[in-house]
Amino acid sequence: MNTLRSKLLLYGITDRRYIRDLRRAIREALDGGxxxxxxxxxxxxxxxxxxxxxxxxxxxERYDALLFVNDRPDIAxxxxxxxxxxxxxxxxxxxxxxxxGILVGxxxxxxxxxxxxxxxxxxxxxxxxxxxxxLLPISFLQELTxxxxxxxxxxxxxxxxxxxxxxxxxxxxxxxxxxLFEGDVYENAKKLRKVVEEYxxx
Numbered sequence: 525m526n527t528l529r530s531k532l533l534l535y536g537i538t539d540r541r542y543i544r545d546l547r548r549a550i551r552e553a554l555d556g557g558x559x560x561x562x563x564x565x566x567x568x569x570x571x572x573x574x575x576x577x578x579x580x581x582x583x584x585e586r587y588d589a590l591l592f593v594n595d596r597p598d599i600a601x602x603x604x605x606x607x608x609x610x611x612x613x614x615x616x617x618x619x620x621x622x623x624x625g626i627l628v629g630x631x632x633x634x635x636x637x638x639x640x641x642x643x644x645x646x647x648x649x650x651x652x653x654x655x656x657x658x659l660l661p662i663s664f665l666q667e668l669t670x671x672x673x674x675x676x677x678x679x680x681x682x683x684x685x686x687x688x689x690x691x692x693x694x695x696x697x698x699x700x701x702x703x704l705f706e707g708d709v710y711e712n713a714k715k716l717r718k719v720v721e722e723y724x725x726x
Contacts, residue, residue: 529675530626532643532697533591533720534713535560537679540567541653542705549709550580554587556713558704559697562609564594577603590627597624609645631679632668633660644672645699648680649690653702662693669694684715693707693724 536558543549550561561584563577565694583603584591590607593600594617597608597620607627610617617639621628628641638644649662659680669676679699687698698720704712 525606528642529696531559531588532675532677533724534561534717535645535677535679535697535699536704536713537562537564537594537701539564539697539701539705540646542702545584546576548578549705550583550707553704553713554584554589556710557717558589558713560590560592561595562699563699566594572600573577574599574602577605581605592627592629597626597628600624607642610641612637624684634666635671637676638672641674643675643677644668646677646695647678647679647682647699648691649678650681650683650686662689665690665695666685666693684712684719687716687719688723691720 526596534557536553565573565576565579568576571717576601581591591605592607592609593605594609595611595614600608601624607629608620609629611631612633617628617630621641629643629645630639631645632638644667646665647660649660665678675696678695678696682690682698682700683703690698700716704716
């Protein structure tokens with residue numbers, strides 16, 4: 525179980541609105557079955573962000589999981605993270621991959637957004653406080669997964685109750701924030717991982 529696709533089964537995105545103790549939350553998420561973590565900290569100064577990612581990297585060293593940094597390939601490289609996740613308005617994914625030599629994920633909402641990256645995140649398909657904006661039809665996810673050969677994860681408003689709707693349409697995993705980090709992180713992770721395992725062959 526060492527392919528990139530298998531490492532994207534359950535992808536946690538940090539959000540300080542739901543996390544009091546980041547290190548504890550990361551440990552509980554990983555213990556519960558999370559396979560990848562994205563550090564998403566828009567408000568931190570560069571030095572503080574680097575220190576935080578380095579601390580999380582140390583925690584994650586004993587787990588078989590990937591660490592991504594939101595938007596910042598420079599911080600990803602300096603911290604030793606596995607990769608970076610870029611939004612559709614961010615740097616061009618192909619150039620980031622060629623320049624920095626790290627894993628690159630990209631958010632897509634239209635076929636025109638496709639790039640040569642390692643994985644895609646698509647959504648939101650459900651109402652989300654983390655991913656506000658107009659919802660995409662789930663049929664777009666099916667269209668996207670039918671067109672590309674790289675892994676596609678679904679993001680935005682996903683819970684253990686609706687995750688099957690995107691997994692049935694071809695998503696290889698789910699990216700979650702509130703449904704993972706609000707409340708009992710370990711139990712949330714276990715419930716989410718159980719749903720993913722039921723629908724994704726790896």
